[in-house]
Structures are given as structure tokens and as C-alpha cells.
Amino acid sequence: MAQAPAAQSNKFPPQIPFIIGNEACERFSFYGMRNILTVFLIDYLLRTQIPDNALREAEAKSLMHTFMAGVYFFPLIGGYLADRFFGKYRIILGLSLVYCLGHACLAIFENNVTGFFTGLALIAIGSGGIKPCVAAMVGDQFNESNSHLVKKVFAIFYWTINFGSFFASLFIPLLLKHFGPSVAFGIPGVLMFIATFIFWAGRHKYVRVPATGANPHSFFKVVASALRNRGQGGGWLDGAKREHPEEAVDGVKAVFRVSALLLPFVPFFWMLFDQKASTWVVQARSMDPQVGPFTFQASQMQFINPLLVMILIPFLTAVVYPAFQRFGWELTPLRRMPLGLVVGALSFIIAGIFQVTMEGGTTLNIAWQILPYIVLTLGEILMSTTGLEFAYTQAPREMKGTIQSVWLVTNTLANAAVAITAKLNVFTGSGQFFFYAGFALVAAVGMALVARRYVVRDYYQTSAPIPTEERSAAGVTPGSAKSA
Structure with a gap:
């Protein structure tokens, strides 16, 4: 029953x-x-x-x-x-x-x-x-x-x-x-x-939920198996099918597919974004802190970002994205992420122009920083919230944790790169703003080109898997493939 x-x-x-x-x-x-x-x-x-x-x-x-x-x-x-x-x-x-x-x-x-x-x-x-x-x-x-x-x-x-x-x-x-x-x-x-x-x-x-213990079909075990069984036909990962189920091998392929899109480009956005707590704070220290009756500390200006996030996410979701869709140009995740890099670069260009102005002897009011903060926050929503969801949907259940790890590694790489660059102290003043903006723009172009060839395969959780024979009869693949 x-x-x-x-x-x-x-x-x-x-x-x-x-x-x-x-x-x-x-x-x-x-x-x-x-x-x-x-x-x-x-x-x-x-x-x-x-x-x-x-x-x-x-x-x-x-x-x-x-x-x-x-x-x-x-x-x-x-x-x-x-x-x-x-x-x-x-x-x-x-x-x-x-x-x-x-x-x-x-x-x-x-x-x-x-x-x-x-x-x-x-x-x-x-x-x-x-x-x-x-x-x-x-x-x-x-x-x-x-x-x-x-x-x-x-x-x-x-x-x-x-x-x-x-x-x-x-x-x-x-x-x-x-x-x-x-x-x-x-x-x-x-x-x-x-x-x-x-x-x-x-x-x-x-x-x-109890710990699962060792996973016999984890990402690294599948990769190691593929290396042991090279030359067994198909792609290099297909050799792992001798020791692991096809679903596990397909999951590892998904990780590499997503990593090729995220790892070379997304770190350039985080290089920009996390400098709001360093480079932008240093810039604010050179500005006039008096705004009307309030005297702002340089570090305080970071409050603008979370405030704007709470406002802009519902606005973009309810108004902007549907508007683009009505005009026949949908802002898909693969379009939002390169656009987020461009918008992030624009915020640094604006901040760089402010720095050039101050280096010329003009003291700007700290309220001017609101403008690049607005632009950077818009870039964050286009890149961060979109990218996190995209990474989650692009791998089957068994590899979702690995994909989330790839996403976090992009931030680690970015901050390590900024730490090394700051330590070397090669770029100072306005030059550092344009340096990072230039790299982000190049990364945006590269990501857009790679995204054009990327075939989206959405893996969503289901209450029960479809039996293999039913899936074959219906022509359903493990993930729903669609053109980017």
C-alpha cells in the first residue's frame, strides 16, 4: 500500500x-x-x-x-x-x-x-x-x-x-x-x-545529518583512477569507469567543465571586491570626512555595500531581469557573470579617477565614494549571487560540495594575489586602481568567450531518481542540456 x-x-x-x-x-x-x-x-x-x-x-x-x-x-x-x-x-x-x-x-x-x-x-x-x-x-x-x-x-x-x-x-x-x-x-x-x-x-x-564517512567515488579518487587507467578509450577521465560508476565520472567531468569557466576569471572580480576593505579604506582616509552634520570614519563607508545589497537584489530580480527578458535579451547567468566583471572594473575606474583628482591637489568629500560603492555592489550581485547559484546547479548531487569548494577557491586565489601585489608595492596611488580594472576587463572578455562555448547542464535535486530504462526511453540525460 x-x-x-x-x-x-x-x-x-x-x-x-x-x-x-x-x-x-x-x-x-x-x-x-x-x-x-x-x-x-x-x-x-x-x-x-x-x-x-x-x-x-x-x-x-x-x-x-x-x-x-x-x-x-x-x-x-x-x-x-x-x-x-x-x-x-x-x-x-x-x-x-x-x-x-x-x-x-x-x-x-x-x-x-x-x-x-x-x-x-x-x-x-x-x-x-x-x-x-x-x-x-x-x-x-x-x-x-x-x-x-x-x-x-x-x-x-x-x-x-x-x-x-x-x-x-x-x-x-x-x-x-x-x-x-x-x-x-x-x-x-x-x-x-x-x-x-x-x-x-x-x-x-x-x-x-550524520557524517557520511569516506566516499569511495569522491572527486580525487575518480581522478586518480582515471590517471591509472589512461588510454582506455574516450576522454582521459573515461578510464575511471573501470573502477567507478558512470554517474561519478560524469560528475567529475562536470567539475572540470565548471572549473574551466570559473577559476581563470572569477578571481579577478574578488580582487576588486575585497579591496573595499583595504584600498578603498586607504583612499577614504585622504577624503574630507564631513558630510552635513556627520563625520564619517574611513572604515564606516563599507556600510553602503550591505545596505545596497538588501535593496538591489529584490529590485534586480523583480524589475531589471524581467525587463531585459521582455526586450528579448535575457540576462542568463553566463551573461551576468562577465557583465559583473565589467561593472566591477568600472567601479575601480571611477575610484581611480577620484584618486587622480586628489593627487592633483583637490580634496574630495568622502560622500563621493557612494558612487563606486553602488557600481561595485551591482557587480557583486551580477557575479556573486549568480555565480554561486550557477556553480550549484552545474554538478550532480555527489559533486555539489566539490563545486562549492571551487567557488571558494576563486576567492582564496584572489586575496592571495592581492596580498602578494600589495607586498611588492609595485603600483601605488591611482595606478593600482587602473591596474586591477584593466585585468578585470580582460578577464570579462575571456569569460564571455568561454561562456559562448559552454553548454549548460542543470542538475536539480529530485525526490527520486528516474530509472535508467525510463530515462533512456524518454530521451532524458542526467542534466538538462541547453545552449548557452
């Missing part, structure tokens, strides 16, 4: 507020400390070690982007440990405690280089390690009865990230100015402790 389908529920699971509350506080803590990091390094920690201001600014930028490269590298390790050995709950809770310890180091060792950098390393491990687990754990809390609410809860989740970032960007720079580094780094630490407590408080309510 067939089992009756579960009754649909329109209520979020009771454990969701614990995860959302945790995310809001954690994001406040992270962006609070990160957004003042460049200014702190320039004005406090490195002041005695590097007397020259220009060299100190270059070193501060290099250190900030080295930290960010770590933040986006450790998700690979955190996600792997959660999936294979410990489960998401234990990884989130354990690394959150490491995260709290890192914040404590920042507050305590404000004048100690070794102690402060130890704190940054612990935060990179904690923040990066929990990053892939929290979002995945949100999805784990839903079943067939309330699966229709998943899209809504992730919208709330993304909005919460920007909500925390907005208030942190607005208020923590003021704490640094008026109360000093211990308080400015201590308050984010308190918020991270609260985030950890909120998450722990929901421990009896969570659905905990």
Missing part, C-alpha cells in the same frame, strides 16, 4: 531561529573586526615597526588580504571534516569556540604582533571552518512537509548576513576611534560568544 504524502506545513521548524540568530551575531562579529583591520594595522599595530606611511599602508593591505585568503581556504577543511567525520553540529560548535578565542586574542594583544596575528589565524580557522556548515545545516532542518519554505529561509539567511554586516560597518569604526582597539575588537568578540551560545541553546532541536 502506497504511503500517503506528508501534510504540508507553512511554519518554519522551531530550530531555525537559533541558526538565524547565530548567523546574525557571527556576521556582526566578523565584519566588525574585519572592517577596521586595515585602519588598525596602519594607525596602531604597525606604526612603530614601519615608520613610512606608504610602506605601512602597503603592508597593512597585504596582511588584510592574507587573512582573507585564509578565511576562504579553511571552508575546504571545515566542510570536509563535517561531511566525513564529525557532522556539521560538532564542527560548528567546536570551531566557534576557536573563533571566540581568536577574538579574545585581538582584544588582549592589541600591542603585541605575535599575539594579534595568532588571533587572526584562529578567526580565519573558525570563521572559514564553519562557513560551509552553517548554510548546509539550515537546509538539513527541512523535510518533504516544509521543503517549499527552503527558498524563503535562505533569502532570510542571506538578508541576515547583510543585516549584521551593515550595523557592524556602521558602529565598530566609531568604537575604534572613541574607545580604542580593545573595545572595538572586544565587542565583536562578545557578539561571537553570544552567537555560539545561541547555537548551543538549540542543540536539542536540530536535525543532525
Whole structure:
């Protein structure tokens, strides 16, 4: 007798507020400390070690982007440990405690280089390690009865990230100015402790998906098998079919197909985007901070980005994208991402023009930075939100984690490249803005050319796989192929 389908529920699971509350506080803590990091390094920690201001600014930028490269590298390790050995709950809770310890180091060792950098390393491990687990754990809390609410809860989740970032960007720079580094780094630490407590408080309510253990058909095992069985006919990966099912080999092919589109080009966007916390902050320090009755700190201007994200995403989704579709030119993901690179480059060109003006002796008001922030945020939405969804849909279920890792690696590579470039200090002043803008424009052209040849294969989750004989009879491939 067939089992009756579960009754649909329109209520979020009771454990969701614990995860959302945790995310809001954690994001406040992270962006609070990160957004003042460049200014702190320039004005406090490195002041005695590097007397020259220009060299100190270059070193501060290099250190900030080295930290960010770590933040986006450790998700690979955190996600792997959660999936294979410990489960998401234990990884989130354990690394959150490491995260709290890192914040404590920042507050305590404000004048100690070794102690402060130890704190940054612990935060990179904690923040990066929990990053892939929290979002995945949100999805784990839903079943067939309330699966229709998943899209809504992730919208709330993304909005919460920007909500925390907005208030942190607005208020923590003021704490640094008026109360000093211990308080400015201590308050984010308190918020991270609260985030950890909120998450722990929901421990009896969570659905905990157990770790899967070793995957015999993982990405690296399939690749190793293909290398062992070279020359077995077909493409080089087809030799792996001697030891692995066809679905696993096709999944690895999907990873390479997507990686060829993302890895060579997407890092050039992150090179631009993450410099809003370094190069743009340094530029703001040379501007007139008085806007009407308000005096803005250089680091505060970063509040514009999360505020605009909360406004522009619904506007683009509800108005702009449908308008392009009505005019017969749909903004597909493969068109949005190269366009995002172009728009990001434009934001740096605008900021570079501002820098040329100031180098000519004119002092610009800090409010002028609103314009490049608007343009950069538009580029972020075109590239980041689109690219994340695109990466997810372009691989079968077994390889979605690997594809998300590829996406995170693009950010790691970008920040490592900026850290090295800043350390070498080859480009200074307005030249650095046009340098990065030029690279992004070249990357946009390259990505657009590769995207023209890319055949989209969307892999969506299904309640049950279609039997092979039915799939063949219906002419259905593992992913729905369509022209780019």
C-alpha cells in the first residue's frame, strides 16, 4: 500500500531561529573586526615597526588580504571534516569556540604582533571552518512537509548576513576611534560568544545529518583512477569507469567543465571586491570626512555595500531581469557573470579617477565614494549571487560540495594575489586602481568567450531518481542540456 504524502506545513521548524540568530551575531562579529583591520594595522599595530606611511599602508593591505585568503581556504577543511567525520553540529560548535578565542586574542594583544596575528589565524580557522556548515545545516532542518519554505529561509539567511554586516560597518569604526582597539575588537568578540551560545541553546532541536564517512567515488579518487587507467578509450577521465560508476565520472567531468569557466576569471572580480576593505579604506582616509552634520570614519563607508545589497537584489530580480527578458535579451547567468566583471572594473575606474583628482591637489568629500560603492555592489550581485547559484546547479548531487569548494577557491586565489601585489608595492596611488580594472576587463572578455562555448547542464535535486530504462526511453540525460 502506497504511503500517503506528508501534510504540508507553512511554519518554519522551531530550530531555525537559533541558526538565524547565530548567523546574525557571527556576521556582526566578523565584519566588525574585519572592517577596521586595515585602519588598525596602519594607525596602531604597525606604526612603530614601519615608520613610512606608504610602506605601512602597503603592508597593512597585504596582511588584510592574507587573512582573507585564509578565511576562504579553511571552508575546504571545515566542510570536509563535517561531511566525513564529525557532522556539521560538532564542527560548528567546536570551531566557534576557536573563533571566540581568536577574538579574545585581538582584544588582549592589541600591542603585541605575535599575539594579534595568532588571533587572526584562529578567526580565519573558525570563521572559514564553519562557513560551509552553517548554510548546509539550515537546509538539513527541512523535510518533504516544509521543503517549499527552503527558498524563503535562505533569502532570510542571506538578508541576515547583510543585516549584521551593515550595523557592524556602521558602529565598530566609531568604537575604534572613541574607545580604542580593545573595545572595538572586544565587542565583536562578545557578539561571537553570544552567537555560539545561541547555537548551543538549540542543540536539542536540530536535525543532525550524520557524517557520511569516506566516499569511495569522491572527486580525487575518480581522478586518480582515471590517471591509472589512461588510454582506455574516450576522454582521459573515461578510464575511471573501470573502477567507478558512470554517474561519478560524469560528475567529475562536470567539475572540470565548471572549473574551466570559473577559476581563470572569477578571481579577478574578488580582487576588486575585497579591496573595499583595504584600498578603498586607504583612499577614504585622504577624503574630507564631513558630510552635513556627520563625520564619517574611513572604515564606516563599507556600510553602503550591505545596505545596497538588501535593496538591489529584490529590485534586480523583480524589475531589471524581467525587463531585459521582455526586450528579448535575457540576462542568463553566463551573461551576468562577465557583465559583473565589467561593472566591477568600472567601479575601480571611477575610484581611480577620484584618486587622480586628489593627487592633483583637490580634496574630495568622502560622500563621493557612494558612487563606486553602488557600481561595485551591482557587480557583486551580477557575479556573486549568480555565480554561486550557477556553480550549484552545474554538478550532480555527489559533486555539489566539490563545486562549492571551487567557488571558494576563486576567492582564496584572489586575496592571495592581492596580498602578494600589495607586498611588492609595485603600483601605488591611482595606478593600482587602473591596474586591477584593466585585468578585470580582460578577464570579462575571456569569460564571455568561454561562456559562448559552454553548454549548460542543470542538475536539480529530485525526490527520486528516474530509472535508467525510463530515462533512456524518454530521451532524458542526467542534466538538462541547453545552449548557452
